[in-house]
Amino acid sequence: MQDSEIxxxxxxxxxxxYATLVERHQPQILRLxxxxxxxxxxxxxxxxxxxxxAFRGLKSFQQxxxxxxxxxxxxxxxxxxxxxxxxxxxxAPTADPVADTADVSAGLEHADRRQAVEQALSQLDERYRxxxxxxxxxxxxxxxxxxxxxxxxxxxxxxxxxxxTELRERLQPFVTAExxxx
Amino acid sequence: xxxDIDSPTISDWLDGRLPTDEADAVAAAVRAxxxxxxxxxxxxxxxxxxxxxxxxxxxxxxxxxSAVMAALEGQPPGHxxxxxxxxxxxxxxxxxxxxxxxxxxxxWQHVERARVDQERAEAIEDEEAVREALRTEGKSAxxxxxxxxxxxxVALAAGLVVAVLLNIGDQPPTDAxxxxxxxxxxxxxxxxxxxxxxxxAERMIARGIELTTGRQSMGTLHMTVHLGDGEGRRQxxxxxxxxRVRLDREETMSGGRVERIGCLGRAxxxxxxxxxxxxSTGSVVLETGSLSREAIDRLxxxxxxxxxxxxxxxxxxxxxxxxxxxxxxxxxxxxxxAPQAMRAAAPPPAADSGAAAPExxxxxxxxxxxxxxxxEALAQQTGALALRTAPEAAGLSGAAADTPKIAANAxxxxxxxxxxxxxxxxxVMRTTDAPPExxxxxxxxxxxIPPQGYVRLWIDIVDETKPAAATPGE
Numbered sequence: 051m052q053d054s055e056i057x058x059x060x061x062x063x064x065x066x067x068y069a070t071l072v073e074r075h076q077p078q079i080l081r082l083x084x085x086x087x088x089x090x091x092x093x094x095x096x097x098x099x100x101x102x103x104a105f106r107g108l109k110s111f112q113q114x115x116x117x118x119x120x121x122x123x124x125x126x127x128x129x130x131x132x133x134x135x136x137x138x139x140x141x142a143p144t145a146d147p148v149a150d151t152a153d154v155s156a157g158l159e160h161a162d163r164r165q166a167v168e169q170a171l172s173q174l175d176e177r178y179r180x181x182x183x184x185x186x187x188x189x190x191x192x193x194x195x196x197x198x199x200x201x202x203x204x205x206x207x208x209x210x211x212x213x214x215t216e217l218r219e220r221l222q223p224f225v226t227a228e229x230x231x232x
Numbered sequence: 233x234x235x236d237i238d239s240p241t242i243s244d245w246l247d248g249r250l251p252t253d254e255a256d257a258v259a260a261a262v263r264a265x266x267x268x269x270x271x272x273x274x275x276x277x278x279x280x281x282x283x284x285x286x287x288x289x290x291x292x293x294x295x296x297x298s299a300v301m302a303a304l305e306g307q308p309p310g311h312x313x314x315x316x317x318x319x320x321x322x323x324x325x326x327x328x329x330x331x332x333x334x335x336x337x338x339x340w341q342h343v344e345r346a347r348v349d350q351e352r353a354e355a356i357e358d359e360e361a362v363r364e365a366l367r368t369e370g371k372s373a374x375x376x377x378x379x380x381x382x383x384x385x386v387a388l389a390a391g392l393v394v395a396v397l398l399n400i401g402d403q404p405p406t407d408a409x410x411x412x413x414x415x416x417x418x419x420x421x422x423x424x425x426x427x428x429x430x431x432x433a434e435r436m437i438a439r440g441i442e443l444t445t446g447r448q449s450m451g452t453l454h455m456t457v458h459l460g461d462g463e464g465r466r467q468x469x470x471x472x473x474x475x476r477v478r479l480d481r482e483e484t485m486s487g488g489r490v491e492r493i494g495c496l497g498r499a500x501x502x503x504x505x506x507x508x509x510x511x512s513t514g515s516v517v518l519e520t521g522s523l524s525r526e527a528i529d530r531l532x533x534x535x536x537x538x539x540x541x542x543x544x545x546x547x548x549x550x551x552x553x554x555x556x557x558x559x560x561x562x563x564x565x566x567x568x569x570a571p572q573a574m575r576a577a578a579p580p581p582a583a584d585s586g587a588a589a590p591e592x593x594x595x596x597x598x599x600x601x602x603x604x605x606x607x608e609a610l611a612q613q614t615g616a617l618a619l620r621t622a623p624e625a626a627g628l629s630g631a632a633a634d635t636p637k638i639a640a641n642a643x644x645x646x647x648x649x650x651x652x653x654x655x656x657x658x659x660v661m662r663t664t665d666a667p668p669e670x671x672x673x674x675x676x677x678x679x680x681i682p683p684q685g686y687v688r689l690w691i692d693i694v695d696e697t698k699p700a701a702a703t704p705g706e
């Protein structure tokens with residue numbers, strides 16, 4: 051059954067049908083949120099909030115985009131709010147990201163690389179993080195990212211490049227040791 | 233083609249978004265510069281690392297469906313909830329990907345180039361502003377130690393900067409004016425019977441002194457925020473983090489009960505922060521900056537409107553907001569302040585001057601206030617403070633979302649120095665109904681003159697959950 055059909059049933063009063071939508075989309079939403087906030091527990095809480103918000107806003111959803119795109123947008127907003135709560139006042143200087151990873155030698159195992167990527171992502175400004183996660187980890191197009199984040203495509207483009215450039219600096223030990231020239 | 237690693241075209245190329253001829257040109261440009269080639273290779277590796285990390289499976293949650301459905305039990309879709317951020321559920325762009333592509337074409341490349349340039353220029357400007365601020369601080373400190381010291385020390389020792397300003401009103405302008413002008417006026421000084429706020433306003437404006445939250449500020453604002461619990465702190469910090477003011481000072485006082493932070497931001501950004509704080513906490517703030525377009529529209533429908541004027545000088549307004557403030561409570565709290573504010577804002581209209589009476593904006597207040605007091609009556613009760621219902625605080629949840637959202641705007645008719653930006657107001661916001669404890673006031677913050685167009689904002693964060701430090705003699 052298509053999402054749109056389920057939505058019609060939910061709006062017609064069959065609220066239990068919403069469980070199907072949650073079941074269907076929760077893996078992607080959880081995955082996205084986990085990458086955005088870097089914490090499984092927080093991601094679960096936010097996913098719950100996102101699905102609840104979507105249910106409550108279902109009447110206003112005009113189905114001009116897909117339900118999943120809309121849901122992604124809600125999830126991104128939730129992640130952004132959570133991120134601001136978690137890092138409220140930058141009173142103290144943030145740790146030097148390069149120094150954080152400098153002691154990690156090149157050629158580390160896969161898990162270490164992943165951890166380094168997660169750490170580097172968590173240090174990115176949330177605006178850049180959302181774009182790069184959607185583009186490079188969720189394989190979303192620039193246009194769909196623009197739709198999800200409600201920003202122009204040009205902004206997606208510049209934020210994505212900025213994010214990658216910052217990550218390049220933060221992940222120096224990994225990108226220099228193993229990369230090969232194009 | 234000349235490229236550098238900061239150009240987004242590099243990412244376009246890596247993502248295969250460029251037409252063939254342009255892609256070839258980029259490839260050639262990259263090959264021609266070994267350093268760029270190396271940097272591009274690193275970017276490619278970054279992308280590869282991200283893709284690898286993205287390939288990691290994420291376990292679905294077994295309890296999520298049941299948790300969501302349990303939370304929604306008995307609620308129809310569209311059920312409004314003050315805890316829900318309405319912005320979260322806005323539909324995304326209506327256009328399809330194809331439509332967006334058609335519409336934007338290549339135009340975005342030019343637009344984006346201009347935007348990036350602008351961002352760079354702003355970043356440089358920001359850095360220069362901070363450097364300038366630091367230089368000015370040093371200059372100010374030196375001034376205090378040398379030729380300006382006598383004048384300032386007299387003013388500070390007396391604690392009556394208003395009086396100083398009045399006294400200098402008859403003297404020729406000097407370079408000392410900015411330093412004197414940004415001294416904080418105190419509520420006590422405003423209550424002095426020998427000080428006429430109208431005359432003060434006239435003198436200040438006549439001498440080109442603009443203590444303002446507007447566009448040409450050289451003012452320093454000092455704000456106190458009382459945090460009654462962890463939730464209050466969380467909300468405050470969230471709002472502060474959302475703002476674009478730059479935090480550059482931190483100090484703890486009163487045995488850790490008071491945390492003072494210093495911020496520097498563009499005047500408009502500080503304005504926005506103050507308004508957001510007021511709106512989000514449901515407290516009343518004497519807002520003297522620009523009004524929202526909506527509020528101005530409403531005012532215009534009510535008749536001629538003057539530019540916002542000086543409203544208050546370091547006047548503290550405290551309104552308990554929880555659970556629900558009665559109109560009488562607002563009136564009682566605001567009455568001592570508002571007349572002062574309005575007196576400072578404008579003189580009473582003279583019969584032959586043709587000046588309009590002070591404008592009062594009071595709209596929609598009844599929708600967010602308990603009781604049945606008509607908005608106009610409430611506005612009058614509060615001593616000619618204008619009440620308006622602020623928009624829902626986006627992104628907030630918890631108690632603050634339930635509290636009435638009221639901001640107060642002091643409006644005035646054209647009078648003394650009409651059209652000039654307004655004066656900074658000190659704001660006290662309270663997020664709980666806990667009665668304020670007696671606390672020894674922290675020392676006044678250092679007076680650091682912000683650069684043109686910027687405002688220095690000092691915020692004393694009082695943690696009400698911590699006991700007040702014992703005062704000497706206790």
